[in-house]
Amino acid sequence: xxxxxxxxxxxxxxxxxxxxxxxxxxxxxxxxxxxxxxxxxxxxxxxxxxxxxxxxxxxxxxxxxxxxxxxxxxxxxxxxxxxxxxxxxxxxxxxxxxxxxxxxxxxxxxxxxxxxxxxxxxxxxxxxxxxxxxxxxxxxxxxxxxxxxxxxxxxxxxxxxxxxxxxxxxxxxxxxxxxxxxxxxxxxxxxxxxxxxxxxx
Numbered sequence: 001x002x003x004x005x006x007x008x009x010x011x012x013x014x015x016x017x018x019x020x021x022x023x024x025x026x027x028x029x030x031x032x033x034x035x036x037x038x039x040x041x042x043x044x045x046x047x048x049x050x051x052x053x054x055x056x057x058x059x060x061x062x063x064x065x066x067x068x069x070x071x072x073x074x075x076x077x078x079x080x081x082x083x084x085x086x087x088x089x090x091x092x093x094x095x096x097x098x099x100x101x102x103x104x105x106x107x108x109x110x111x112x113x114x115x116x117x118x119x120x121x122x123x124x125x126x127x128x129x130x131x132x133x134x135x136x137x138x139x140x141x142x143x144x145x146x147x148x149x150x151x152x153x154x155x156x157x158x159x160x161x162x163x164x165x166x167x168x169x170x171x172x173x174x175x176x177x178x179x180x181x182x183x184x185x186x187x188x189x190x191x192x193x194x195x196x197x198x199x200x201x
Contacts, residue, residue: 029053029178032064032079038156038163039081042110042193048183049081049194055179057084058199059101060110062180063154063171070175071168081180082164082171083110086153091144106201110193111157152176157193 034047039062043049051064061084067074074080086092090101099106099116108116147153151170156162165171182190 032081032177034081035079037161038158039083040158041115042157042190043081043180043182047186049186050181050183051178052181053178055181057087057152057173057176057179059084059087059201061198062194063152064177064180065154065171066175066177070171071163079177080154080164082154082156082162084152085155085165086145086147088147088149088151088173090147090153092147092153093144101201104201110197111159115157115159150174 029050029052031048032051034043034045034049037045043062055061057063062081063084064079064081067078067080068076071078071080085099085106086101091103093100093103099108145153145165148170150173152173153165154171155164155166180194182194
């Protein structure tokens with residue numbers, strides 16, 4: 001009897017801890033690794049960030065989502081990290097080097113002027129970048145993209161390498177894991193441009 005009690009005295013706390021950890025990961029937050037360079041300069045390859053499951057998604061929120069089903073080339077279980085440019089019902093357009101949502105200029109304070117104009121537009125770079133030709137065929141930059149109900153238009157901050165909504169369309173709300181937050185050990189610029197750069201247009 002003492003042996004059973006002794007075993008239970010350390011097994012039960014471990015089980016409770018595992019259950020709490022599972023609940024936290026499922027409903028509150030988890031830590032994920034950024035894979036790739038599409039969110040540079042704000043998030044870099046292999047960086048660890050928090051994903052908050054209950055945070056409200058706003059314009060310019062950075063989100064993690066299941067890319068399988070959104071991007072035709074994504075394998076099952078593939079997760080992308082991108083920034084929300086368009087909310088349901090928004091009209092997205094690009095003109096004269098500027099990005100617009102519902103005909104309102106998007107400030108894009110999270111990237112510099114060079115990064116805004118080199119990679120966001122589709123034009124001369126189409127000959128250099130295969131994905132750009134796909135975007136051009138879809139009419140990006142010529143006709144506004146209207147975001148369907150329950151979906152989002154997303155883009156990577158590193159526009160010239162990001163595979164995003166310009167090429168394969170929209171992200172369903174049901175596929176979103178949560179909103180990215182840079183932890184306290186992250187850079188001050190990343191925290192400013194990821195954690196605080198939401199809803200400012």
